[in-house]
Amino acid sequence: MKEILREIGMIARALDSISNIEFKEYDLTKGQYLYLVRICENPGIIQEKLAEMIKVDRTTAARAIKNLEIHGFVEKRDDEHNKKIKKLFPTEKGNRIFPFIKRENDHSNRVALAGFAESEAETIAHLLQRIRKNIEVDWEFVKKGNKREY
Amino acid sequence: MKEILREIGMIARALDSISNIEFKEYDLTKGQYLYLVRICENPGIIQEKLAEMIKVDRTTAARAIKNLEIHGFVEKRDDEHNKKIKKLFPTEKGNRIFPFIKRENDHSNRVALAGFAESEAETIAHLLQRIRKNIEVDWEFVKKGNKREY
DNA sequence: TGCATTTTGTTGCAAATGCAATAAAATTGT
DNA sequence: ACAATTTTATTGCATTTGCAACAAAATGCA
Numbered sequence: 001m002k003e004i005l006r007e008i009g010m011i012a013r014a015l016d017s018i019s020n021i022e023f024k025e026y027d028l029t030k031g032q033y034l035y036l037v038r039i040c041e042n043p044g045i046i047q048e049k050l051a052e053m054i055k056v057d058r059t060t061a062a063r064a065i066k067n068l069e070i071h072g073f074v075e076k077r078d079d080e081h082n083k084k085i086k087k088l089f090p091t092e093k094g095n096r097i098f099p100f101i102k103r104e105n106d107h108s109n110r111v112a113l114a115g116f117a118e119s120e121a122e123t124i125a126h127l128l129q130r131i132r133k134n135i136e137v138d139w140e141f142v143k144k145g146n147k148r149e150y
Numbered sequence: 151m152k153e154i155l156r157e158i159g160m161i162a163r164a165l166d167s168i169s170n171i172e173f174k175e176y177d178l179t180k181g182q183y184l185y186l187v188r189i190c191e192n193p194g195i196i197q198e199k200l201a202e203m204i205k206v207d208r209t210t211a212a213r214a215i216k217n218l219e220i221h222g223f224v225e226k227r228d229d230e231h232n233k234k235i236k237k238l239f240p241t242e243k244g245n246r247i248f249p250f251i252k253r254e255n256d257h258s259n260r261v262a263l264a265g266f267a268e269s270e271a272e273t274i275a276h277l278l279q280r281i282r283k284n285i286e287v288d289w290e291f292v293k294k295g296n297k298r299e300y
Numbered sequence: 301t302g303c304a305t306t307t308t309g310t311t312g313c314a315a316a317t318g319c320a321a322t323a324a325a326a327t328t329g330t
Numbered sequence: 331a332c333a334a335t336t337t338t339a340t341t342g343c344a345t346t347t348g349c350a351a352c353a354a355a356a357t358g359c360a
Contacts, residue, residue, distance in 0.1 A: 001268070002275035005165060005259050007282050009184070012162030013205040014282075014289035015155060020318090021292050030317080030346060034159070048308055055163040057348045062309065064346080084308055084355040107300035109155050111288050112281045118151070120277060125152035127274045131262045132157050132164075138261050139164035142171050150257035170348090180316060180347080198338055207318045212339065214316080234325040234338050 004131075015108055022104055026097045027071065031056075033101050035064050036090070039074050040098040044087045055139060068094070154281075165258055172254055176247045177221065183251050185214050186240070189224050190248040194237045205289060218244070 016031075023033050034054050039045060045053075051061035065088065068074045073094040076086040090098065113121050142148060170180050178186070184204050189195060195203075201211035215238065218224045223244040226236040240248065263271050292298060 001260060001263060002271045003255075003259055004262065004271070004275050004278055005255055007275070007278040008158055008162050009166065010203075010205045011278065011282050011285055012158050014285050016159065017205065017207075017318090018285075018289055018292045018298075022298070029344095046308075053160075055160045055167065057167075058308085059310080059349080060347050062311095063348095066310095067346090082308095082356075086309080103300065105153075105155055107298070108285070108288070109153055110151060112154065112285050113151060114284050115280065116277075121152045121154070124274065124277045124281075125154050125157070127266075127270060127277075128154055128157040128161065130265065131274075132161050134264050135161055135164050135168075135258070135262050138258070139168055142168045148168075148172070148257070150253065167348090174349095179314095182316095196338075208338085209319080209340080210317050212341095213318095216340095217316090232326075232338095236339075 011112070015112070018108060019104060023101065026100060028073075028097075029067065032064055032068055032073070035061065035068060036073055036094055037098065037101050037105070039068075039088045040090045040095060043089045046085045046087060050088070052140075055136070057143075073097075161262070165262070168258060169254060173251065176250060178223075178247075179217065182214055182218055182223070185211065185218060186223055186244055187248065187251050187255070189218075189238045190240045190245060193239045196235045196237060200238070202290075205286070207293075223247070 019033055020030050028036070034056075035050060038050060038053060047061050047065050048058060050065070051058045054061065056064075065074065065076075069076060072091055075089050075091055077089060079085050079087055116124075138148060166181075169183055173183050184206075185200060188200055188203060197211050197215050198208060200215070201208045204211065206214075215224065215226075219226060222241055225239050225241055227239060229235050229237055263274075266274075288298060
């Protein structure tokens, strides 16, 4: 069976590296763009779900979000009925830079898929989704402290 | 055009997270497995090339390799003809754990591709390779301090 | 209802990450 | 031959990352 992990790792690190460099211009430090776009797209999401969505450690997400809050990109609001959760919303400042993040991400996406036919782009999108669904099961399993047998 | 960046990011973070947890057993700290496998497979490689191969910052690679050396997994050897470079080789200890890393990576690869026909696995392997080649051009460009226009 | 478990959030620590700056050897161009 | 540039490696500093441990609210279950 073909080895695909390394290609995925290389692509992900290269893309992340590029984005981090390009978003310094907007005073976003490493990784913060990941959280900000998702909060803009899913206002009211809680940090636990966000960590799951992005696939980072809960505590890493907690701190990244705290920094976004400190720097005025997002705000936490208490929920009416649930005292435990804190809903996340972009501030006006956060919403203002959101389109720039989208634009950068779209550009990288186009670069990544340069030379691809529309059908090829659709094929890989579907295959990647299947891989992600396969692997997130193990991720949650291992993250919870379980041991994979192999 | 389909958006594929996020799926790739999710998959890469999930896989890396799983590996980091599973390799603690062999006293490898975060990310070290990436370097060790490549040194085992390419004995004599220098750290600059390794950073390029993995797509991490040169200084990050330098420190990861230094730690692998301190903990006895790899060794640096001077080159006969070139006083500047330091060739990297696995130690006996490094070579001993190499198969365990391979085994884990192979397992994750199988999990990732569960339910895939052989032809689908080949398709995605090729498409990913094309994406990686597309994106590494920009990565090197931006890493060198150039600015992308978009 | 009451108790155990799960969910959600936080902080302390140890470690990796990466930009900036420095240095020295090698290579290139004239 | 030699000066300018590129390649390779390193260290200082600020920052993110993530495991462990803790706390409190919510939920499940008997």
